[in-house]
Amino acid sequence: MFYAGGVNTVELSSKKITDLKPDALVLGVATVDGQAVPFAGPAVGRALDKACAQTIRALQIKAAPEVCQTVLVEGLESPVTFVGVGEDPDPETLRRAVGAAVRSLAGREHVVLALPTGSAEEVGALAEGALLGSYAFAQYTSWDAAPVERVSILTPLASESDAKAAAERAGILATAVNRARDLVNMAPNDLFPETFADFAEQAAKAGKGGKVKVSVLDEQALADGGYGGILAVGMGSARKPRLVKLEYAPRKADTHVALVGKGITFDSGGLSLKPAKGMETMKCDMGGAAAVLNTVLAAAELKLPVRVTGWLALAENMPGGGAQRPGDVITMYDGTTVEVLNTDAEGRLVMADALARAVEDQPDALLDVATLTGAAVVALGERTAAVLGEEQLRSDVLAAADAAGEALWPLPLPDHLDETLKSPIADLKNIGERMGGTLTAGLFLRHFVGNTRWAHLDIAGPAFHEGAPYGYTLKGATGFGVRTLVGLLENQ
Numbered sequence: 001m002f003y004a005g006g007v008n009t010v011e012l013s014s015k016k017i018t019d020l021k022p023d024a025l026v027l028g029v030a031t032v033d034g035q036a037v038p039f040a041g042p043a044v045g046r047a048l049d050k051a052c053a054q055t056i057r058a059l060q061i062k063a064a065p066e067v068c069q070t071v072l073v074e075g076l077e078s079p080v081t082f083v084g085v086g087e088d089p090d091p092e093t094l095r096r097a098v099g100a101a102v103r104s105l106a107g108r109e110h111v112v113l114a115l116p117t118g119s120a121e122e123v124g125a126l127a128e129g130a131l132l133g134s135y136a137f138a139q140y141t142s143w144d145a146a147p148v149e150r151v152s153i154l155t156p157l158a159s160e161s162d163a164k165a166a167a168e169r170a171g172i173l174a175t176a177v178n179r180a181r182d183l184v185n186m187a188p189n190d191l192f193p194e195t196f197a198d199f200a201e202q203a204a205k206a207g208k209g210g211k212v213k214v215s216v217l218d219e220q221a222l223a224d225g226g227y228g229g230i231l232a233v234g235m236g237s238a239r240k241p242r243l244v245k246l247e248y249a250p251r252k253a254d255t256h257v258a259l260v261g262k263g264i265t266f267d268s269g270g271l272s273l274k275p276a277k278g279m280e281t282m283k284c285d286m287g288g289a290a291a292v293l294n295t296v297l298a299a300a301e302l303k304l305p306v307r308v309t310g311w312l313a314l315a316e317n318m319p320g321g322g323a324q325r326p327g328d329v330i331t332m333y334d335g336t337t338v339e340v341l342n343t344d345a346e347g348r349l350v351m352a353d354a355l356a357r358a359v360e361d362q363p364d365a366l367l368d369v370a371t372l373t374g375a376a377v378v379a380l381g382e383r384t385a386a387v388l389g390e391e392q393l394r395s396d397v398l399a400a401a402d403a404a405g406e407a408l409w410p411l412p413l414p415d416h417l418d419e420t421l422k423s424p425i426a427d428l429k430n431i432g433e434r435m436g437g438t439l440t441a442g443l444f445l446r447h448f449v450g451n452t453r454w455a456h457l458d459i460a461g462p463a464f465h466e467g468a469p470y471g472y473t474l475k476g477a478t479g480f481g482v483r484t485l486v487g488l489l490e491n492q
């Protein structure tokens with residue numbers, strides 16, 4: 001099994017702050033009536049709360065969200081990290097604040113969180129922030145990133161079942177997100193379609209919850225099945241393509257959701273080669289497949305009462321001698337012919353096959369996740385993903401994203417742009433009008449979903465974070481999509 005960095009569980013404790021001697025204590029600083037004041041749970045006690053207020057005043061510690069300062073407070077042995085939470089923080093502000101605090105404490109082993117927890121939801125938010133913020137990818141480094149190894153949350157709710165459930169859910173979610181991060185961070189010489197499929201099999205076997213069945217179509221099976229899109233994209237690489245099916249089918253389910261993920265383990269552009277700069281982060285082009293795999297695994301671990309079928313469309317897009325050419329006409333899984341004019345618009349080709357196969361099972365809803373277009377990054381920036389498709393499903397996705405703290409925004413599928421996908425010699429061509437490239441890509445996919453309720457998530461922006469870390473987001477893979485999709489399945 002590959003490396004999985006970070007902590008997997010938090011412990012809830014109802015002890016007093018002075019009963020513990022961790023390597024650091026995390027407290028919040030909030031703005032109340034324009035003043036920076038301690039944001040601390042009852043475990044801190046009156047006297048210490050006063051000492052903290054004094055320290056905040058004396059050192060002019062700021063309440064701006066995510067700003068961290070580690071200091072000594074009279075009456076406490078452990079150093080205290082004050083993290084700003086602003087005014088009246090919502091769960092996502094808490095997640096990010098705790099993520100920032102835990103990140104700033106790398107190198108210390110045991111960290112205790114003493115922020116207030118008014119509800120099980122807030123316990124979950126603190127736990128998620130800590131677990132996501134403590135992630136480190138150390139597969140290839142000879143130095144030790146030494147992330148925080150143990151997190152405890154001081155809360156009066158420690159023995160309540162809904163708080164315990166929230167902490168457990170946070171552990172399962174964070175494990176799934178961090179495993180998705182691992183897959184995306186893996187170098188593309190190590191993670192390619194075959195090894196990705198192996199990983200899926202091993203991870204499903206190791207899962208502690210409900211059973212996830214994994215079946216893998218190799219290149220021969222893909223050829224026999226007529227998966228012309230996946231095969232065409234994979235032809236230019238020595239690493240052969242795969243289509244992985246994941247099935248979680250609990251007995252009590254009456255809803256069936258299908259998930260399809262784009263799994264281009266490296267996107268060179270193919271013969272329509274990308275410029276060198278544009279290729280640097282293209283190992284992230286399987287972020288959709290990583291999200292789908294880990295959503296299915298999390299759904300099983302959480303024993304959600306919904307049937308979930310996941311599809312991972314895995315290929316490496318390379319310009320080798322066998323590569324598809326601009327001008328090739330290919331026949332997709334559903335029989336549609338496509339004139340391939342740009343081999344860098346490969347995502348829609350592998351997705352089209354997987355979508356067409358997914359609808360054969362007649363799911364109640366179909367969602368796909370793909371790092372599909374650079375245009376989505378231009379439109380919405382690097383932190384926001386686009387969601388397109390059927391209106392009700394789109395709003396369900398947006399509601400789940402909002403609760404999860406993932407940024408998604410709706411985009412339309414205007415019919416007039418569909419005209420631009422017409423080819424003079426085939427049913428479709430794989431590129432249309434350049435303006436609104438995210439919309440034409442979505443329209444292309446729509447040709448393959450029939451009457452199934454469908455929504456498409458373009459995560460090209462947020463799948464991979466190149467800037468400085470913030471909140472619980474580190475440099476590199478983000479695991480974007482997992483928390484929204486799990487939330488969506490929970491709401492079914």
Ligand code: BES
Nearest residue numbers: 267342344345347371372373374375460
């Ligand atoms: N994998 C890319 C999209 C992408 C860009 C993902 C930036 C993450 C960050 C995709 O396969 C691609 O190259 N799309 C082309 C489509 C175009 C040729 C119609 C694009 O967006 O330029």
Ligand code: ZN
Nearest residue numbers: 267344345346
């Ligand atoms: Zn591409």
Ligand code: ZN
Nearest residue numbers: 264267285347
């Ligand atoms: Zn791509």
